[in-house]
Amino acid sequence: MTGFLRHSHHLRYKQSLLYLKTAVMDRPINPPTMPMRNLEQLFAALAKSAFRGKFHLQDKDLHYIQAKGLPTILDHARDFIGKRLAPGFIPNDGKQTPFRGHPVFVAQHATACCCRSCLQKWHGIEQGRKLSAIEQDYIIEVLRHWLQREINRFTENSH
Ligand SMILES: [Zn+2]
Structure with a gap:
């Protein structure tokens, strides 16, 4: 059980890293923001x-x-x-x-x-x-x- 918990925690951590990576990569370098x-x-x-x-x-x-x-x-x-x-x-x-x-x-x-x-x-x-x-x-x-x-x-x- 402990092993499973540790594993699932690790998996969540990996998923959140992946999410962060995707979020950063998806962002355009020069977003067409108009002056506010x-x-x-x-x-x-x-x-x-x-x-x-x-x-x-x-x-x-x-x-x-x-x-x-x-x-x-x-x-x-x-x-x-x-x-x-x-x-x-x-x-x-x-x-x-x-x-x-x-x-x-x-x-x-x-x-x-x-x-x-x-x-x-x-x-x-x-x-x-x-x-x-x-x-x-x-x-x-x-x-x-x-x-x-x-x-x-x-x-x-x-x-
Ligand atoms: Zn200032």
């Missing part, structure tokens, strides 16, 4: 967060954007996202985005595109797998929108 939020809803929600609202570009960030041009800044953003957010496993998730040093870092914190945990919570993009191309485009679009608003704010204030 439209920008209007997202920015309305972000505006209610005191933490997110604290982030603004400094004069030196704006001068940097003016010098480089927004398209170049967004190229940098694409590079950061590809290296720091897109991988399926990020050992230092939650700490991969500095708080200063590049306008895109500030934009990432302001829009909750700073780590995979915030991406899941705010944007409905699940953790534990690679970001799809569509999701990366969506993040760039969110960052572009926020940066453009900061640029407008700066331009309005300086007149």
Whole structure:
């Protein structure tokens, strides 16, 4: 009886391993997930967060954007996202985005595109797998929108 129990336990264990393996293998590498939020809803929600609202570009960030041009800044953003957010496993998730040093870092914190945990919570993009191309485009679009608003704010204030 004991032998049988042990055997059946072992079998269940093997079955659950098989299940896990199948579940992982069945998952498409780049699921065609659509961006979860439209920008209007997202920015309305972000505006209610005191933490997110604290982030603004400094004069030196704006001068940097003016010098480089927004398209170049967004190229940098694409590079950061590809290296720091897109991988399926990020050992230092939650700490991969500095708080200063590049306008895109500030934009990432302001829009909750700073780590995979915030991406899941705010944007409905699940953790534990690679970001799809569509999701990366969506993040760039969110960052572009926020940066453009900061640029407008700066331009309005300086007149
Ligand atoms: Zn985060």
